[in-house]
Amino acid sequence: MCPHALIPYKPVNPKTRLSNVLDPEEREAFARAMLDDVIAVVKDASCTPVVVGSELYDSDDVQITVKDADLNQALNEILPQAVDKVLIIMADLPLADTPSVRRVLATEKDMAIVPGRGGGTNVIYVREPSRFRVDYYGTSFLKHLKIAREAGLSCEVIDSFRLHTDIDEKEDLVEVLIHGTGKSRAYLDQLGFFLSVDQGRVSVERKR
């Protein structure tokens, strides 16, 4: 009853599109804070987190180290071996909360999927992992729907902005400051980020 939650994670030089507001050490610390938030939420939703990455990092959580950094290849080697249902959740979802993850796990279909902004895929839940394979990058949401259809798997699309909102760019930090409650939010506060409103548009600025 405790599905494994695979969490792809890149500890070295992550989140390069945040380079305009965070230096390399800060990007690593922020990526780690987001991972910690996701781990806390999946544990609270009764999943067992398994961090999937190209390098080990300092943590007590279960980790799988893969030689090749390619996300698709790594996951598609793991899925056929999985003996029970699997959740795959991205590490850059600091707005994830327990109710949203539980909505995914509660699907009555063969699988559930949460689209990311811009055509991506943020969460996949599949009851029989050996019948599915992943194909991330580009319009992966549409590709995953097609893979499910071709495999004869019924699929529910979960309507959640908390799981839809992946954090890649400066403007995404607005969402963390408005809706975040975990370590990621605390880290941005600590770095001096705050919301700023100019002509009705909201952005973030940083005290230096």
Add this chain to the structure above:
Amino acid sequence: MCPHALIPYKPVNPKTRLSNVLDPEEREAFARAMLDDVIAVVKDASCTPVVVGSELYDSDDVQITVKDADLNQALNEILPQAVDKVLIIMADLPLADTPSVRRVLATEKDMAIVPGRGGGTNVIYVREPSRFRVDYYGTSFLKHLKIAREAGLSCEVIDSFRLHTDIDEKEDLVEVLIHGTGKSRAYLDQLGFFLSVDQGRVSVERKR
């Protein structure tokens, strides 16, 4: 049992941030297509649409014409007079579907709210409209939570990317082409918009 759904709508020179991809006539037609999608969905969710705007437009739907174009003033004149529960839903939510609107209406709290991207407010549902007032623009989501708290109104935040995704800029059109099924999507198809993938990033292009 049929709450009024107030839909603020600007028929003239709407969606100026889409000027880089749509000419003025196309922006008006696209705004109208999005409005039609929202109207269809609120009707399907058993609400009575009431379009609130500064000018009349050609339609059979109930309309309120307000002299002043300021959204806050217009709505705050209507709310105290409302005798029953009210939904306020923006006209630029072409991903809205009946289940997401029904989740809003099903709240057990005094009111429900759906945040928009960037701190905005896309949907408000309030059982006793005379106890609430709106304050759009800027971080209106946070302002609305505060107004509710100060009025002693319990408030549920509805977690929906379909109602979270307002369409303002070119990159938002990706979402319409991926998740849209109504008139807005059909209009973009008709204009020749299509998804394009470059180095894993998804955007829209237009056949000319």
